[in-house]
Amino acid sequence: AQTVTQSQPEMSVQEAETVTLSCTYDTSESNYYLFWYKQPPSRQMILVIRQEAYKQQNATENRFSVNFQKAAKSFSLKISDSQLGDTAMYFCAFRGEGSGGSNYKLTFGKGTLLTVNP
């Protein structure tokens, strides 16, 4: 079974600074997809960024980028120029592509609560 671990329950950053959220995962599959979702106080689940494991290039979406290290099974999220609106719970998620049953669901980490301070 796949597991996703977020080792930082809470983090804080000053507005305009850069912060990195960590995520590690465990899987025996060779191809899979990784995601970061954001859950602000409004409780919506918003897709921030995704990465295909077969792509070596790290995904980037505006101020959000990832550092994907496949061998280390690490998938960190970097937020540049942090804004007050980035304050939220961030979840790392895994979705497999194999036939072992992991390809239909997202497996989530426990989340990291990020607070952006003015």
Next chain:
Amino acid sequence: DSGVTQTPKHLITATGQRVTLRCSPRSGDLSVYWYQQSLDQGLQFLIQYYNGEERAKGNILERFSAQQFPDLHSELNLSSLELGDSALYFCASSVGHNSNQPQHFGDGTRLSIL
């Protein structure tokens, strides 16, 4: 706005009761997923439907059931409710069932059992 609509937003009921949560997927999406978010268990997958057929089951209790209708909306039925069923229930949808298709989440239904 993800395009996924969940109703109601809040539901308060008592133990032993039965409730129905409703989800309308994004236009064009054939897959619907249900997740439960609780403080102790985190976000857990419950069940998936694709074009009206059940495709996969996760940690869904026997007291819970779901279905997807011909118009592709889905309902999650929770019966014999217990205090521990209090949680945020999310519906998500995707175009198909392939792993490369992102799941887009609704705003959730907050269920409180008194």
